[in-house]
Amino acid sequence: MHSLDSLSRFSIPGQLRFHAHPTGLIFAEIDHAAGVASLCLQGAHLTSFRPKSQPEPVVWVSEAARYLPGKSIRGGVPVCWPWFGPHASESSFPAHGFARTVPWAVVDSGASQGATHLTLQLQPSDATRAQWPHDTPVSLRIRVSEVLEMDLITHNATAQPLPLSEALHTYFQVGDIAEVQLLGLDGCSYLDKTEAFARKQQQGAVRFAAETDRVYVDTSAECVIVDPLLQRRIRIAKQGSASTVVWTPWEQKAAAMGDFTAQGWRNMLCVESANAADNALTLQPGETHTLSVRYSAEAL
Numbered sequence: 001m002h003s004l005d006s007l008s009r010f011s012i013p014g015q016l017r018f019h020a021h022p023t024g025l026i027f028a029e030i031d032h033a034a035g036v037a038s039l040c041l042q043g044a045h046l047t048s049f050r051p052k053s054q055p056e057p058v059v060w061v062s063e064a065a066r067y068l069p070g071k072s073i074r075g076g077v078p079v080c081w082p083w084f085g086p087h088a089s090e091s092s093f094p095a096h097g098f099a100r101t102v103p104w105a106v107v108d109s110g111a112s113q114g115a116t117h118l119t120l121q122l123q124p125s126d127a128t129r130a131q132w133p134h135d136t137p138v139s140l141r142i143r144v145s146e147v148l149e150m151d152l153i154t155h156n157a158t159a160q161p162l163p164l165s166e167a168l169h170t171y172f173q174v175g176d177i178a179e180v181q182l183l184g185l186d187g188c189s190y191l192d193k194t195e196a197f198a199r200k201q202q203q204g205a206v207r208f209a210a211e212t213d214r215v216y217v218d219t220s221a222e223c224v225i226v227d228p229l230l231q232r233r234i235r236i237a238k239q240g241s242a243s244t245v246v247w248t249p250w251e252q253k254a255a256a257m258g259d260f261t262a263q264g265w266r267n268m269l270c271v272e273s274a275n276a277a278d279n280a281l282t283l284q285p286g287e288t289h290t291l292s293v294r295y296s297a298e299a300l
C-alpha cells in the first residue's frame, strides 16, 4: 500500500496533491483550472467532482458517508467489479464486487490535453484472489477539467474466457429527486429490481416518486438529468457500456442504510454506466475491455 511519501512523485504542484484522512485512507485532490475532484485510493473511489463554472457539485457524496478501511463510501463513483449486484453463486461475497473496498495503487499522473489525469491499478491480494482467482489487471483512468472522464480498463491475461459484470456507480447531485427527469432511456427494456426483476419498457422520461432500482439493458445512449431546481442539465455519455442502472433509495431504504442523512437521499440520483444482467461480458483470452464515461453540466 502507498505511504504519502511514496506518492509525492505523482504530485503536480498546484494541480494534484495527496493527503491522509484521519482514518488513514489516502485521497488525491485534483485542482484543475476548470474543475476540482477528490478520489480515495481505496477503491479508486472518486468522491467529488465540480466544474468550476458550477456552484454545486456534479458528483454527490453523502454528508453521513464513512471513510473507513475496507468499507465502501456512500456516494461518489464506486467501482463495481468484477461483478455487479450479488455474486452469481456465493452469497457471502460482497455485493458489487470487491474493487470498491480494496487498495488501488497510483501508477501514473500528468497534465496534458487540457486536463489533469490520474491512473490507478487494483492491487490483488490473497483476499481478492480467494474471490476471483483470475489474472485480470484492472485500472481506472480519470481526467478532470470542465468535464470528468473515466475509463475502467480490464485485461484478461488468462487463457480462458471469463464472465464479468461491472459498473461505474455514479451518484449525481440533484436539487430534489422528485423534480428531476432523466432523458435518454425512452423505449428501452429494463429489469425492475423493486418488482422481482420484472421486465418492462420505459415510456418517455424517467421520473421519481418512490424507490427506483432498474437495470436498463441494450442501451449505450447518452442520458441527461434535467434539474429545474439547480437549473442545469447533467450529460452522461458512455462507451463500452450496454446497460444503464438507475437507482434512488427513497426515504425508507435510505434510513435503513445508515450512511444517509435524513434528507440526503433527496439530493442524489444514481445513473450507472454498466455491463450487467443481459449485458454481462465474456472477456476472451488476451482481450482488453474499456468502459468509458464522460460527465458534463450545462445551464438549462
Ligand SMILES: O=P(O)(O)OC[C@H]1O[C@@H](O)[C@H](O)[C@@H](O)[C@@H]1O
Residues within 6 Å of the ligand: 072, 095, 096, 169, 193, 213, 214, 245, 247, 272
Ligand atoms: O448499498 P450498495 O451496495 O452500495 O448498493 C446500492 C444500490 O446499488 C444499485 O446499483 C443497485 O441496483 C441497488 O439494488 C443497490 O441497493
